Amino acid sequence: MQPLLERLKSPGVLVADGAMGTMLLQRGLETGQCPEQMNLGKPEVLAEIARLYLEAGADIVQTNTFGGSPLKLAQYGLDIRTEEINVAAVRAVREAIGDRAYLSASCGPSGQLLKPYGDVEPEAMAESFGRQIRALAAQGVDMICVETMTDLSEAVLAIKAAKEIAPDIPVAATMTFDSTPRGFFTMMGVSVEQAIKGLVEAGADIVGSNCGNGIENMVRIASEFSAQTDKPLLIQSNAGLPELKDGVAVYSESPEFMAEQCLKLIDCGVKIIGGCCGTTPEHIAAIRHRVDQRAAV
Secondary structure, three states: OOOHHHHHHOOEEEEEEEHHHHEEEEEEEEOOOOOHHHHOOOHHHHHHHHHHHHHHOOOOOOOOOOOOOOHHHHOOOHHHHHHHHHHHHHHHHHHHHHOEEEEEEOOOOOOEEEEEOOEEEEEHHHHHHHHHHHHHHHHOOOEEEEEEEEEEHHHHHHHEEEEEHHHOEEEEEEEOOEEEEOOEEOOOOOOOHHHHHHHHHOOEEEEEEEOOOHHHHHHHHHHHHHHOOOOEEEEOOOOOOEEHHHHHEEOOOHHHHHHHHHHHHHOOOOOEEEEEOOOOOOOOOOOOHHHHHHHHH
16 A cells, blocks of 8 residues: 555545444453453454454554553553553554555544643653564564543654654654633643643654544544644544443434534545544445545535
8 A cells, every 4th residue: 555644645635443432342342441452352352453454445544442541551450461462452453454454553542641631751651662562563563553542742752762663664643632611622632732831842744633523523623733843644533422321322423413413524624534432334334425426526
């Protein structure tokens, strides 16, 4: 395949996959269980999910490594198996997609707070991300996605670790924003403008937002991003905000609604459109259809 960053310079939009957690919960992951533990015990489930998203039309398929840093895995007593967990995740996806889609290595928050808000030193955080990214990069991933970040300092440490360890692998970085009366800010108080500046200066090749919002708010966030950077934009919204029904999180935005709204993301110049919590292969198939329709006009 054409290298990802070259592909992004061409006209058109790439479609990324949808939720991982939603799909895992449908396939036996129990609430409170470490999602990445399934990489070791049920790699066939990861391969199945990857195939479903590929068949739905995804150009980019992610790994089940969102919580694969040793700091995060330590919460489950699995930090000693960091390399094994990350390697298994990449191999499962690669087996399913071959070279028919780009393989994106997911790298989410550590679940810990940096000093002075928490007790983790920056050096320890950087080392944690470095250990995960080294294992992912060694398997030949096409992209590293530092995602769902709310602390800009943590995101910067992850991006820099990726750039130091694997300078030839493109790095995407997305943050999660909340809508406030003053505009969009992360839980740690980072504005869109601050996020763009920090992520780009750290070396991110692709920037954007994921999680925390339904598609309509994501259109507003994308508009802010496009007005302030010429970096390729990645947007992955939830299928709305979750509502608890009988103890289960239910997301209300239909595949058709999200796909129709995605046309506004294209108008904002977004280059990669996918889904986050609550989205399924049906959502991705609908988005693929609308993206292809727009391209044909």
